Amino acid sequence: MQHLLTAGAQRALALAELIANNSNDQVTNPRHLLAALAHEESRAAEILQSHGIVQNLILQEFELTLPDSEAESDLFETEVPLELSQALYRFPQLKDVLNRALEQASQTSLPVEIGSEHLLWGVLKTEGPHTDWLVNQGAISSDSLAASFQGEHQQAGDPIDVDFAFRTVPATVSDQTNTFRTIDAAANRLREGLRVVEDFLRFTLDDAHLTRLLKTTRHQLTEALQFIGQDSLIASRDTLNDVGTAISSTSEFDRSSLEHLVQANLKRVQEAARTLEEFGKLISVEAAAIFKQMRYSLYTLEKSVLTCVSSQHRLEDCQLYLLATESMCHHGCGPAIREAVAAGVCIVQIREKEMSDRQLLEHGRRAREWTREAGAILIMNDRPDLAVAIDADGVHVGQDELPVREVRQIVGSRRLIGVSTHNIEQARQAVLDGADYIGVGPTFTTATKQFAEEEYAGLDFVKQVAAEITLPWFAIGGINAENLPEVLQAGATRVAVSGVICRHEQPGQITRELLDQFTR
Structure with a gap:
């Protein structure tokens, strides 16, 4: 039987690893995971907050440091379900926590994914400085945490009779036009952002290797749009009535350095690629697959470009x-x-x-x-x-x-x-x-x-x-x-x-x- 972790649990584990690295700790331990569980709006964070435990207290007590917002944003790109066996392989130092989490998730008669609340249970049941601190705080215990689980995953009763049925509604011509319009805008945004990054690579870094990789991405965009249909995109374009053209923020004009400029545009093209992937699924599975591949290659390109800039300064x-x-x-x-x-x-x-x-x-x-x-x-x-x-x-x-x-x-x-x-x-x-x-x-x-x-x-x-x-x-x-x-x-x-x-x-x-x- 496969035991899967929820997206929130996966993010917590990944964030715990980043906190460990950022705090110069060699291995990820339950203290890092406790700080990660208190970080976002998850069930574990709600339980901790209800007992008066907030993240700053944990960070201060165990002298931990959060990663920067850029590294943290990558945590939300998780798409593939993570099996417990994979988590145990990646985080062997958290083996006891993960096994305790599995035990708690298995208490219900219904199949339940291992969530952030189960990881919190595992942290509490694994002895260490974190458990002593929590007990001394008088904030949370096994009994109080167990009470938080009650009623959340109960056996389902008999199905309720209803006098209606769900039906699917076929997409209208207007729906399809709006989808094409969205894809056209995202493609333009991606193309423009790629050109800005390419100009940086050509005229600032003078890097032929990275420039060649970026051109490959632009060719992928052209290939994917062939599955969508360029004529449909142009016909659906309505820039004059785009409400987004009249909305702006001060951050759009804040470019403090060349590095800031290229980083902002790398984020821009990644976001555009995600929009293309999601809306592309409504038109062409082939195009959506290419957009997804592009998005992952853009993550690698971002890492390579920013590492190059950082290393040039450092060396x-x-x-x-x-x-x-x-x-x-x-x-x-x-x-x-x-x-x-x-x-x-x-x-x-x-x-x-x-x-x-x-x-x-x-x-x-x-x-x-x-x-x-x-x-x-x-x-x-x-x-x-x-x-x-x-x-x-x-x-x-x-x-x-x-x-x-x-x-x-x-x-x-x-x-x-x-x-x-x-x-x-x-x-x-x-x-x-x-x-x-x-x-x-x-x-x-x-x-x-x-x-x-x-x-x-x-x-x-x-x-x-x-x-x-x-x-x-x-x-x-x-x-x-x-x-x-x-x-x-x-x-x-x-x-x-x-x-x-x-x-x-x-x-x-x-x-x-x-x-x-x-x-x-």
């Missing part, structure tokens, strides 16, 4: 990226890192393959102190768990390590995720996966990592990435003072180096010499 001053390995450094990692960051390196990666976990943890903590004192970014190679443990600024993974999605689950939303790429397809995919920056290489032969001769991407790969990707990227692999001009000439504006600094007797001096080449 703006990072031209030289140091990969530090203890055994490679002439005087050890400490002097190499300290001298390099003092000379202008803004981002450092700990790259150790031989250390035990405990040694790497202690080494990482020392590196965290060195970089923090200099205001430099610290990245942990391959190990998202240790990146969190030492409070690094991010983690870097290769093609054979954990994917970006799984790494994000571990390190949260604030830490950077870098991905090594060896061909243009991998680079494009890393952008869509949500990487904050990418490594591009290997450019030349290198002593830090072994590649087969045919696997060296070389300067041609650097040129490819330079031509179409504006997410911050670092050319990497065998770069030194002698060949750096070739890399810069190929289009790189950021490079990652290792041996050229680590092996040098004066790491600070060679760092300054490398940085000088960026300004020539």
